[in-house]
Amino acid sequence: MKILVTGGAGFIGGNFVHHMVNKHSDYEIVNLDLLTYAGNLETLKPVEDKPNYKFVKGDIADETFIMKLFADEKFDMVVNFAAESHVDRSISDPGIFVQTNVLGTVTLLNACRKYGITRYHQVSTDEVYGDLPLDRPDLFFTEETPLHTSSPYSSSKASADLFVMSYFRTFGLPVTISRCSNNYGPYHFPEKLIPLMISRALGDEELPVYGNGENVRDWLHVYDHCTAIDLILHKGKVGEVYNVGGHNERTNLEVVKTILQALNKPESLIRYVTDRPGHDMRYAIDPTKLETELGWKPKYTFDTGIPQTIEWYLENRDWWENILNGSYQEYFDTMYGTRL
Ligand code: NAD
Ligand code: DAU
Numbered sequence: 509m510k511i512l513v514t515g516g517a518g519f520i521g522g523n524f525v526h527h528m529v530n531k532h533s534d535y536e537i538v539n540l541d542l543l544t545y546a547g548n549l550e551t552l553k554p555v556e557d558k559p560n561y562k563f564v565k566g567d568i569a570d571e572t573f574i575m576k577l578f579a580d581e582k583f584d585m586v587v588n589f590a591a592e593s594h595v596d597r598s599i600s601d602p603g604i605f606v607q608t609n610v611l612g613t614v615t616l617l618n619a620c621r622k623y624g625i626t627r628y629h630q631v632s633t634d635e636v637y638g639d640l641p642l643d644r645p646d647l648f649f650t651e652e653t654p655l656h657t658s659s660p661y662s663s664s665k666a667s668a669d670l671f672v673m674s675y676f677r678t679f680g681l682p683v684t685i686s687r688c689s690n691n692y693g694p695y696h697f698p699e700k701l702i703p704l705m706i707s708r709a710l711g712d713e714e715l716p717v718y719g720n721g722e723n724v725r726d727w728l729h730v731y732d733h734c735t736a737i738d739l740i741l742h743k744g745k746v747g748e749v750y751n752v753g754g755h756n757e758r759t760n761l762e763v764v765k766t767i768l769q770a771l772n773k774p775e776s777l778i779r780y781v782t783d784r785p786g787h788d789m790r791y792a793i794d795p796t797k798l799e800t801e802l803g804w805k806p807k808y809t810f811d812t813g814i815p816q817t818i819e820w821y822l823e824n825r826d827w828w829e830n831i832l833n834g835s836y837q838e839y840f841d842t843m844y845g846t847r848l
Contacts, residue, residue, distance in 0.1 A: 510536040511741075512583045514568050514616070515590030517547035519696045520631070520730055524589065527734040529555045538581060540564045541590065545835065550827055551695045568612035578623040585627040585741060588616055594699055595635075595661045596843060599785055602660035609664035610671070617675045629741055630672045630685045634726070634753065635662035637687070639788035642722065648794035649687075651749045658786045669749075676747045684744045686737055688752035689793045692813065693730035694820040698828050699839065701725075702814075705764050706821045707828055709773045716844055719783035721761030724790040728754045729808035729817075736804050743802050750802070753793025756810035770818050781847035 511528065515521040516539030529537050541547045543565055555561050566573045568590045590612060592598065592605045613630065620628045637649040638656035655670075657663040675681040696703040705715050736752040744750060758766075761778075768775055798804045808816070821828060 509534070509584050510538065510581065512538050512540060512581070512586045514540045514586070514588045515547075517541035517543055517549055517551060517563075518589060518593070519546075520691055520733060521589035522548075522551035522695050523693065523730045524587070524734045524737060525552065525561070526555055527731070527738065529558050529561045531738070533560055536560050536562070538562050538564060538583070540566055540568070540577070542567045544592075545839070546593065546697050548695075548831070550830070569607055569615050571615050571618070574615050574619045575622065578619040582623065583625055585629070586616060586620060586625055587629045587631065587737065587741065588613060589631045591631075591665070592661070595659045596699075596784060598659050598661035598664070600843075602664075605660050605664040609661075610667045613668040614671050617671060617681065620681055621675065621679055626682060627741060627746070628672070628675075628681060628683045629737065630669065630683065631737065632669050632685050632687045633662065633665050634687050634689045634751070634791050634793050635659070635788065636666040636669055637791075638662075640790040640792055642724065642789055648792045649751060650794045651687075651751055651797055658788050673747075682746040684740050684746060685749045686740055686752050687749060687793075688733050688736070689726035689728050689754075689791055691730045691733050692727055693817050694824070695827070696730070696817075698831060698836070701760065701763065702767070702817065703821065703828065705767045706771070706818060707832060709768055709771050709777060710821075712773070712777065714779040714848055715764055715768075715777050716779055716781040716848055717760055717764060718781060719787060720780065721764070721778075722759050723787060724757050724759050724792070725763070726753050726792050727756045727758060727763070727810050727813070728752065728806065729813035732806035732808055735807070736798060739802050739804050740798075745801075750798045751793045751795055752798060752804075753795045754806040754809065755793075755795075757790070757792055758810060766814055767818065770815060779848060781844070
């Protein structure tokens with residue numbers, strides 16, 4: 509079994525490569541990544557010498573390159589993580605989100621059609637469903653919830669999902685889609701809420717909370733997302749969408765305070781800043797289909813996953829300090845300069 513994993517130098521793709529290389533030693537895992545600002549080969553250090561692992565640098569939207577790669581490698585399955593993934597960046601510069609997330613996905617689908625695969629899996633997001641109101645805690649996203657996007661990021665992901673489903677219906681391509689809630693855990697790029705707050709709190713720097721901090725996210729440890737995708741690849745039904753989440757809703761303020769408490773840092777570090785335009789209020793996944801049809805169960809709750817994650821950031825300072833010392837500083841100044 510030869511599996512192409514795209515975006516495997518990023519946060520979730522990197523964790524997935526670790527999981528697959530170690531758990532399925534008889535599979536060949538080919539990691540294709542463009543190494544954008546979010547891609548980091550340091551993340552792959554623990555697996556880079558394994559005989560069943562190979563890295564290839566390239567762009568999922570480069571048709572000539574992708575067609576040649578598929579012709580040479582003859583993949584059995586494709587798992588597409590590669591994407592521009594940060595909502596704030598999509599507000600500053602939507603174009604690259606269309607290029608990578610939409611055109612890149614269609615390029616991969618065309619290659620799958622031409623060369624044949626047994627499964628194409630699209631790693632999507634709960635953000636395609638839009639948001640839920642804070643005063644209706646009884647409401648959750650199911651696989652039947654209509655797509656209703658807010659940001660250029662989520663619009664590009666929803667568009668990709670529609671193409672994936674159209675290739676199933678029109679061309680009979682064996683596809684599956686997973687839509688997961690917010691992930692956290694090792695190797696998370698420090699522009700996202702949890703690693704940003706951990707790294708800044710450790711440096712006694714101000715913690716920028718958008719708006720009033722009451723927005724709710726449904727947090728899942730990245731390990732549990734990886735086991736869900738592994739399960740869907742092996743047991744999921746083609747043409748189906750599976751929501752992934754573990755019922756761990758927290759307001760942003762609760763998350764930030766939990767981190768401050770764990771690091772023994774004062775709440776006075778919190779700084780309320782201008783809100784994100786179009787900021788989604790609440791995400792909450794109903795994972796019943798994945799649990800009942802495929803038997804998935806998460807290993808972590810938020811209360812067990814957060815200490816493990818903080819511990820990882822304390823023990824792997826080099827990994828994130830190298831990022832913070834690079835071009836990231838320029839991004840931070842542009843994104844937060846007028847807010848902080
Ligand atoms: P990330 O930004 O950490 O990593 C993305 C990776 O894709 C990087 O390694 C980058 O170099 C690579 N990449 C970007 N453009 C590329 C291109 N054109 N060709 C090849 N590689 C390219 O993202 P992440 O947080 O790991 O998210 C991975 C996937 O999971 C994305 O599709 C995202 O939409 C989805 N997702 C993320 C979350 C989350 O909480 N982070 C939740 C649900 C779904
Ligand atoms: O729900 C899944 C999605 O989760 C994924 O599809 C995206 O790829 C991923 O980036 C994530 O999107 P969010 O926008 O929810 O994640 P982010 O970490 O950017 O923000 C989480 C919440 O924290 C959100 O309500 C905005 C808020 N926030 C974020 C940052 C970076 C702040 O208050 N301050 C900040 O500095």
